[in-house]
Amino acid sequence: MYVNMADMDTETSTQAVVGEEEPLFSNLDLFLFSLIVGLVIYWFMSRKKPEPIPEFKKIDTPAPAARETSFIEKMKKTGKNIIVFYGSQTGTAEEFANRLSKDAQRYGMKGMAADPEEYDMGELSRLSEIKNSLAIFCMATYGEGDPTDNAQDFYDWLQENDDDMSGLNYTVFALGNKTYEHYNAMGKYVDKRLEDLGAKRIFDLGLGDDDGNLEEDFVSWREQFWPAVCEHFGVEASGDELSIRQYELKEHTDINMNKVYTGEIGRLKSFEVQKPPFDSKNPFLAPVTVNRKLNKAGDRHLMHLELDITGSKIRYESGDHVAVFPTNDSVLVNKLGQILGVDLDKVISLNNLDEESNKKHPFPCPTTYRTALTHYLDITHPPRTNVLYELAQYASDPKDQENMRKMASSSPEGKALYQSWVLDASRNILAILEDMPSLRPPVDHLCELLPRLQARYYSIASSSKVHPNSIHICAVVVEYKTKTGRTNKGVATNWLKNKLVTDNGHKSTVPMYIRKSQFRLPFKATNPVIMIGPGTGIAPFVGFIQERGWLKQQGKEVGETVMYFGCRHKNEDYIYQEELEEAEKNAVLPQLHVAFSRDQDQKVYVQHLLKKNKENIWKLIHNDNAHIYVCGDARNMAKDVQSAFHDIAEELGGMTRTQATDYVKKLMTKGRYSQDVWS
Ligand SMILES: Cc1cc2nc3c(=O)[nH]c(=O)nc-3n(C[C@H](O)[C@H](O)[C@H](O)COP(=O)(O)OP(=O)(O)OC[C@H]3O[C@@H](n4cnc5c(N)ncnc54)[C@H](O)[C@@H]3O)c2cc1C
Ligand SMILES: NC(=O)c1ccc[n+]([C@@H]2O[C@H](COP(=O)([O-])OP(=O)(O)OC[C@H]3O[C@@H](n4cnc5c(N)ncnc54)[C@H](OP(=O)(O)O)[C@@H]3O)[C@@H](O)[C@H]2O)c1
Ligand SMILES: Cc1cc2nc3c(=O)[nH]c(=O)nc-3n(C[C@H](O)[C@H](O)[C@H](O)COP(=O)(O)O)c2cc1C
Ligand SMILES: *[C@@H]1O[C@H](CO)[C@@H](O)[C@H](O)[C@H]1NC(C)=O
Ligand SMILES: *[C@@H]1O[C@H](CO)[C@@H](O)[C@H](O)[C@H]1NC(C)=O
Ligand SMILES: CC(=O)N[C@H]1CO[C@H](CO)[C@@H](O)[C@@H]1O
Numbered sequence: 001m002y003v004n005m006a007d008m009d010t011e012t013s014t015q016a017v018v019g020e021e022e023p024l025f026s027n028l029d030l031f032l033f034s035l036i037v038g039l040v041i042y043w044f045m046s047r048k049k050p051e052p053i054p055e056f057k058k059i060d061t062p063a064p065a066a067r068e069t070s071f072i073e074k075m076k077k078t079g080k081n082i083i084v085f086y087g088s089q090t091g092t093a094e095e096f097a098n099r100l101s102k103d104a105q106r107y108g109m110k111g112m113a114a115d116p117e118e119y120d121m122g123e124l125s126r127l128s129e130i131k132n133s134l135a136i137f138c139m140a141t142y143g144e145g146d147p148t149d150n151a152q153d154f155y156d157w158l159q160e161n162d163d164d165m166s167g168l169n170y171t172v173f174a175l176g177n178k179t180y181e182h183y184n185a186m187g188k189y190v191d192k193r194l195e196d197l198g199a200k201r202i203f204d205l206g207l208g209d210d211d212g213n214l215e216e217d218f219v220s221w222r223e224q225f226w227p228a229v230c231e232h233f234g235v236e237a238s239g240d241e242l243s244i245r246q247y248e249l250k251e252h253t254d255i256n257m258n259k260v261y262t263g264e265i266g267r268l269k270s271f272e273v274q275k276p277p278f279d280s281k282n283p284f285l286a287p288v289t290v291n292r293k294l295n296k297a298g299d300r301h302l303m304h305l306e307l308d309i310t311g312s313k314i315r316y317e318s319g320d321h322v323a324v325f326p327t328n329d330s331v332l333v334n335k336l337g338q339i340l341g342v343d344l345d346k347v348i349s350l351n352n353l354d355e356e357s358n359k360k361h362p363f364p365c366p367t368t369y370r371t372a373l374t375h376y377l378d379i380t381h382p383p384r385t386n387v388l389y390e391l392a393q394y395a396s397d398p399k400d401q402e403n404m405r406k407m408a409s410s411s412p413e414g415k416a417l418y419q420s421w422v423l424d425a426s427r428n429i430l431a432i433l434e435d436m437p438s439l440r441p442p443v444d445h446l447c448e449l450l451p452r453l454q455a456r457y458y459s460i461a462s463s464s465k466v467h468p469n470s471i472h473i474c475a476v477v478v479e480y481k482t483k484t485g486r487t488n489k490g491v492a493t494n495w496l497k498n499k500l501v502t503d504n505g506h507k508s509t510v511p512m513y514i515r516k517s518q519f520r521l522p523f524k525a526t527n528p529v530i531m532i533g534p535g536t537g538i539a540p541f542v543g544f545i546q547e548r549g550w551l552k553q554q555g556k557e558v559g560e561t562v563m564y565f566g567c568r569h570k571n572e573d574y575i576y577q578e579e580l581e582e583a584e585k586n587a588v589l590p591q592l593h594v595a596f597s598r599d600q601d602q603k604v605y606v607q608h609l610l611k612k613n614k615e616n617i618w619k620l621i622h623n624d625n626a627h628i629y630v631c632g633d634a635r636n637m638a639k640d641v642q643s644a645f646h647d648i649a650e651e652l653g654g655m656t657r658t659q660a661t662d663y664v665k666k667l668m669t670k671g672r673y674s675q676d677v678w679s
Contacts, residue, residue, distance in 0.1 A: 022222075070117040071193060072126055075112065078356040082130050087139040087151030088185060090248050090454045093175050094137045096218055099386060102244060103222070107230055114159040116154040118358065128167025132233045134202065137190050138297070140175040143518060144668070145182030149280075155186070158193050165199035173206035173221055175214065178677075179634060181668070200419075203228045215384045221408055226416035247350035249444040252366050255347055261364040263375035265325055265511060268364075276313040283325055284312045285509035288499045290472065298568065301497060302536065302575055303479040304461070306512055310469045317442065318463045319519035319539035319542035321674070322471050323455040325511040326492035328380065332430055333373045339433050342443045344370035350448055351608075362448055369443055377450040380491055382422045383429055387449045388665065397438035404439075426482040436483070456492035457515065458677055459539040459631060463546035471512070474539040474575070519629065519676045525551050528559040532641055533594065534566030534606050537632020540676055542576055544629070549588040560620060561588065564606040566595035606637070607644035618652040627672045634677035
């Protein structure tokens with residue numbers, strides 16, 4: 001039997017689609033309508049009088065000075081001719097943009113990196129007012145081919161706008177990860193769209209694959225890009241890889257300690273000024289109210305945390321993510337201070353040598369080295385090759401210097417050395433310093449080069465209907481032995497693990513904010529849902545199950561709810577067993593299937609159980625409009641599960657392989673097959 005794809009066109013999860021069998025406004029619609037109106041009114045009212053949270057001291061903060069949003073004016077004023085926009089979530093694209101704008105100097109041009117969110121992108125078509133000008137775009141892709149948060153407006157604008165861009169010269173470097181379905185979708189889109197609008201691509205789109213070696217992709221692209229630019233503009237390529245500092249060190253000897261950043265992400269002393277709205281630049285310090293171990297045995301630590309958001313005005317939906325700002329292990333920080341022989345408590349600023357730059361400091365300044373290394377800098381991931389290249393000058397042993405430069409080069413030998421000595425050996429900066437005793441860089445240059453410490457995301461493991469004032473996290477502590485015999489510890493998970501509910505009578509807090517996702521229960525509660533989430537992949541489904549239970553309690557008709565969970569041993573890491581079995585007993589979760597992978601000789605995974613129950617699965621998908629949700633490991637599990645669905649569609653839908661994969665793809669575009677996966 002072949003499938004009528006048109007059947008699915010009436011279904012989406014995010015939009016209110018009027019089904020044939022329903023009146024124009026069902027009770028649910030009215031309920032949701034009034035709920036939305038209510039929320040809008042509430043939002044409006046709450047905006048008018050932003051109240052600080054009572055338990056914190058109120059300090060008036062001055063309104064930020066009006067920002068210059070014209071990049072054309074800024075470029076003219078500062079004599080820049082190259083602008084490098086970045087769409088970046090975790091900082092890589094931003095770092096590449098900074099490096100490209102710095103590169104420009106070597107060729108007698110002047111570049112500036114720019115956040116599209118901060119500028120009026122409507123000016124793009126006017127860039128040609130500047131002679132020999134060029135726009136470079138470093139664009140990362142997220143989710144289902146989505147832009148990063150800071151590029152969302154730019155993306156919307158590009159889609160809607162049809163300015164004539166014929167005077168614009170541009171190039172794009174895309175950042176993505178091949179293991180995702182929509183590989184580099186954002187970079188490809190910008191590249192294509194600008195061409196369609198008449199702009200001139202002066203160098204081919206670069207595709208960076210984070211699953212391979214993103215740094216290498218970037219460096220190879222850049223090596224060919226600059227000569228092309230020079231040729232285009234007819235300038236001489238001087239091309240020396242000289243190291244140029246972007247920041248200069250200022251040591252403060254006499255400073256009011258109230259003006260020194262001590263780990264605040266956004267405003268100084270934001271600890272006291274907790275004012276909504278809370279976001280990545282102004283995270284909320286949520287007290288930890290629960291922190292318990294979930295697994296009964298085994299050498300891992302799976303944990304359940306609850307964060308209190310009372311009074312924060314933070315709202316979330318089941319399926320959203322919570323972003324958490326961790327701090328680094330003080331043991332590591334102390335060791336870095338020791339090996340570099342510095343006083344970590346010295347108060348310093350790193351000031352941008354380019355005074356016109358929007359980015360005055362690489363991280364909040366003034367601060368101490370200890371704070372920078374603890375709160376602001378990533379000291380645990382293996383450093384990128386550009387960091388090694390810049391640090392090489394500080395190795396007193398010529399052999400070390402040569403090796404470091406080699407690792408940063410594009411020679412096959414150098415790439416192999418970097419892969420084995422740094423990546424495969426999971427050497428962080430401390431391990432590198434320990435294993436290269438001649439390398440002792442000044443700490444301020446190291447601080448300039450290290451990337452920013454990033455927030456970590458967690459799929460929220462609660463429903464806001466049941467827990468409006470708390471956000472639950474389910475996570476597994478990362479800890480592993482490296483090839484050099486060291487034990488590496490995951491930054492955020494080890495920090496969370498040690499978060500006590502109260503610490504000497506004080507509430508421990510976690511700086512956090514919410515990131516909206518597309519991972520949503522179906523609009524119509526009567527649609528069946530099939531949830532597949534082994535291991536910590538269960539997280540959002542704990543929330544989904546709570547929500548379906550709540551809907552049922554409200555007397556709503558709720559469709560079939562099906563869970564496929566997997567873990568190693570029934571008696572070890574069957575997490576949330578009580579909650580799941582309780583939901584099963586109360587008919588909130590009529591179908592609970594658990595794959596215990598290691599309780600028998602042969603591995604049993606969720607996809608094996610799916611295939612075992614293929615008739616039921618196919619009926620739910622094909623006849624009953626079920627929505628499918630997959631959460632957890634992206635590398636293997638999500639792929640294997642997807643191919644199990646291909647198998648089922650092929651077998652029970654009587655399709656060819658191509659038709660079966662198209663069928664699943666179509667489910668995805670209709671919002672009926674959603675993934676929340678990570679690695
Ligand atoms: C959208 C999204 C949702 C997420 N939801 C959840 C969730 O609900 N629950 C959850 O637990 N996590 C979740 N994660 C993952 C989470 O964000 C963190 O990445 C994870 O907790 C590890 O953070 P960490 O700071 O402890 O580890 P890090 O300090 O960031 O260390 C992790 C890194 O260590 C390296 N590494 C780890 N193990 C090994 C090994 N065996 N050998 C060599 N290298 C290794 C890898 O490079 C890895 O990237 C989610 C991620 C995303 C993007
Ligand atoms: N890169 C990888 O290969 C990989 C794999 C799994 C998890 N992870 C990551 O490691 C972290 C820990 O994960 P976790 O603790 O949530 O998971 P977990 O407890 O390690 O795994 C949960 C269950 O999934 C099983 N599983 C392993 N491979 C699978 C596959 N291809 N398809 C279906 N099920 C599979 C496991 O079986 P067995 O362990 O018995 O095989 C186990 O029963 C997460 O960050 C996750 O993203 C990475
Ligand atoms: C949650 C998540 C989702 C992602 N989704 C995609 C995707 O759909 N397509 C893609 O090509 N890359 C995807 N990536 C890879 C990122 O684009 C890539 O790691 C990039 O280097 C990140 O750049 P940034 O640090 O500037 O944000 C994803 C990464 C994460 C963590
Ligand atoms: C863009 O490139 C073309 C050559 O391809 C050149 O003639 C033009 O002047 C450039 N535009 C700007 C604004 O530099
Ligand atoms: C790319 O994605 C895969 C799967 O999502 C993941 O295993 C891998 O670690 C990612 N690469 C990087 C460098 O993040
Ligand atoms: C995991 C860990 O040790 N975190 C520490 C990082 O540093 C801060 C501030 O010094 C400590 O409070 C954390 O405990």
